[in-house]
Amino acid sequence: MITLSAKLKKVIWLMAAGLIVAGGHVYADRPYVVLPDGSRVEGTDIRARPNGEIILTEPRGTRTFAPGRYERAYAPRPDEFGEAQQLIRNERYDQAIEILEDLVRRYRHLEWDNRSMDLIARAQMGKGDHASAVGTYERLFSNTPRMRENRDILWSYHRAMLRAGQYDELEAKMNELISDGSRADAARAQIYRGDIKASRGLYEDAVLDYMRTVVLFKEQRDSQPEALFKAGEALEQLRDNRAREMFQRVVREFPDTRYAELARRKL
């Protein structure tokens, strides 16, 4: 149970200074519940029962929201979350994970469990434990299926699968996105499919996948430098001199991107 502690006071202060923005969501420093009709009920305190019931404290008293009677419930951002983020930036992954696991436990159903699991997975990837990261994401999706709709989280999950070598499952997902996903997702999925093929030593097939993004998804500018660069890398594996042209194009057409920097090193 969260009380109006020093932490909450700090959150309230921050609320007074403005809203906390993270991950595309606006996190107010007051707890609230979002109802199925989209309306929001704010409170002064919030807690959750293990069965998913939310108890929101309002000035007039407490209200209980049974599962199914609300869309989402938010608690104010815990300070530990920020600490965990900083630890991850400093590559102290195990410490971060420990903190985040605690947050998962304490903030179940209060949104920070989801955020914490995402961060746990990223920390696990940071330390190279990609298989665990995949497991964490699957746990997240199992707890909160709507998190699959968060593109950042979804692609982080895909990235974990790729690095964990779960090619067959990932390839099936990418095929789905390529045929039925948005154009942005399809462009990206093609790159991932190329990555899978490259990991299997099928470099020529990988070139084709990367080039599909280049040729057929030109408007997806975000994906272009990566696709071009990776096409170059695959060609390089095949000792194909056209690799150089690909790298030159990345530098020429997308000079300010990370891939341009990588391409410059190749050149």
Added chain:
Amino acid sequence: MVNKVHRLLLPSVICALMFFSAASINAMDVDREYEFARGLVDQGLPDYAMRVLDRVLERHPDQRERVLLVRAEVRIAQRRFDDAEKLLAELPAGQPQAEAIRLAIGSGHARMGNIDRAREVYDEFFDRYEDRVPDDPDLLRVYQEATYEFGQLLERVGDLKGAAESYRRTIASELEEPGAERRLMTDLARLYLSIARDSSGNERDEFLDKSQEMAAEIQWGGQDLWFARSIPILAYVELERGNESRARSLIREHMETMRTIDRQLREQNFPMAQSPMATVRFLLGDLYERQFKEMREQGASEGDLLRVLQSALTEYYNVFARYGGSEWGPEAGIRGQALVDMLEEEYGRSVNIDFGELLGEAVQAQFRMGDDLFRQGRYDEAIREYLRMVNTYPEEEPSLRALSNLLLAYLRTGDDLHADMMVEYLAERFSGSDIAARAILAAANHYRTEVEDEEKYMAVYETYISHFPQHERAPRVMFDLARLKESESDIGGAHEFYQRIIETYPRHEFALRARFARAWAYYQVEDYEQAVEQFAGYVDEAPPGHDKVRAQYLLADSHRRAGEHREAISGYNQVIQWAGNPDSPYNARPEDAERNRPLLERANFYIGFGLGRISEPEDRVPDFRERAISAYDRFLGQYPESNLAPRAMFDKGQIQVGLGRSRDAAETFEELARTYPDSTEGQSALFALVDAAIENEMYDIARDAFQDMMASPEAYSPVEFTRVGQRMLDAGLFETVIPAYERVVDTTDDDGLLQRALFGLGQANIAQDRYDDAVDYLTRLFDQFPQTPFYYDAKFAKAEAHRGLGQYREAQNELRDILRFSDDAIRNQRAEYKVGLIQREAGEKDRALGTFVTIGLLMDPGNRDFRPIIEDSLIAAIELSMETERYDDVEELSEHYLNVFPRGGHVDFVREQRREGRRRAVAGGGGAS
């Protein structure tokens, strides 16, 4: 309009034609694949485009025609026009899409300078539309594009009438865009004028009229760029008719319009080469020049002449500088320079042309002048022009191209000295330039293919390599030079180049190819140690694919040929691991999978082969042999039709014999004979069994197998019977030798085999105490082959046969033949000893004793080769001495023996004889010999 549309027209037309003819199922997916394939071509990946098309065809066999069309497009983009035509030949005639692509091929040929071929394509197309235009709107667009391009082609090759006719067709086909039509009308008017200039009489007048009519029609259409362009055409028509004043009037009347249009073009950043002022000002320059010539003829004053010349120069140099990119620019420069030269030579006036703000353009134009001369093949003039320019502007932007062309011009004029100088200059001064690199390569190629001077082209290539090591073509050039060295059998030279490629371009495609080439060279000269090293290096670097599988196979094979069977087996297993999985990256391409198949087959065979030959550690050899049998069984199960299958079965049988599994071996060889009766191994199955059985001392099996051979003797050659006979003889199976050799004697006319058989029969009969037959065969041998290589051995044998028959004189005679002809001391000693034995047997004890004593006492016991005979002779002598009661000799001989052979095998016997001799001497007398 037409030009801009051109690049987009063909693919879009084809797209449109294809879309409406596509099958409905998955049409969008397939269309996207075609779009993807075209996109890959644009991205410089035509080979990948072909892969995409292969997959489309695999999944949608009904798309064959469309795939063919797009493949043809890809080939055109690759400039592989002949391949494109082959593809189109598979399509039904008259298909609009195919027509469009055929024209694209024609266009491609034209761009590549294959004019004759381009004409053929276009002529073939236009023959179908002699007096009409296509009805189909898409094909009409293609037709219009084709007529225009054809016109341009004909103009380029100087067929102006043909070009005019083609433009006329384009115009007559009712172009949609008005601007395009007016532009074409202008081109046509200009062409008519050019034709008129090259004609005479009525024809000239006719074309002048046509030009004038066309230009007038343009003028009626409104005041625009084409209107302005028609003015100088009309002026030139007047000029051609001799109406200079009318020409001037025309220009004067419309000069303001021209200036306005020129200004508007400049403000809109229009390419000034297209401005009509270029033509007008050139015309003015021309008129002034004509005026100058007339005035000079009429004796005008120098001042007047110079004024007119100045006007001419002003016009020419304005065209040259402002409109240098137009068709008049270079000519204006040439004419201006000619006037400048004339002023200096005839009037002593030097001219300083101040280009002002147009200097940059003027420089460009001057260089273009040289380019123009170069393109026209006027190399001497081009050289002069280029030299002038590069000495004025040594390192401006266009200078490098000029220097490169200068080098080529020197080569064309055969000026090797200057060409060499240019090569060095370009290499030293411009070592980072692609243009310079290509020019030097062109020079090297010239020396190689046209002059065929090896020393020169190698020197130029070396200059290129040393100064342009990072040039994109450098690895290929080095690789080609290595191949050249190989073709000249200069393997060391080739290896040097390969090594340089590997060291300088470690990640380049050619570094890999160099590794393979080097490894292969070592493999071919059987330097397997080096081959192993090089193939291993290649395998480490190469990406997955057939080439890597092949290198791995050859690596294993090199180990095998060097007798390193364990390493070979490991290598072959790697081949199987890579190529045996249909989903592996080594089989990603169908052609790779196809090429890997024979390697996979052979690898499987050679695993059994290797296991059958590993010989250490000895206690594990049976296990290796069993594994070899299993490996061969697997191979035979997988590849029963393989050329190696009989061999595998044969090897398996031999191994079984070696393991003592004779029954299994017999079954294996029987199966071999039955399953592969036409194979070498199948035909020799029984023989193989005999051979293997004898080798393993399984004589009963050998005899039985031989009996089977004799049951069908016609199935086996005299060679095989000879071999069997020899094997049997060596194994002491004399009873079998005789029928084998008799078979040979009866069936062969080969002298070598016959001699061996006769000798063998002699030996076998002796062994069986059939001395008569032995004598007969050996006598026949000597009678037929007096110089037989078996002479001495046969003499020994015949002596033995005679001895067996009690024919001691004859036996000794045979041995004396040996002593007469042989100069081999050991053989002679042996013959002597045999003589002694025969003498002894014949009862000629004294003579025998003399023989033995001679050998025993006179031969040098210090010679190791003599010792056995000396020893045997001494023993025989001691025995004979005892028999003839020569006890002093016994004493002496025994003493000698014990001195010479203190640890001999007969020491005890000799001591005993000596004791007995002494005893007998004391008891009964007896003495020395």
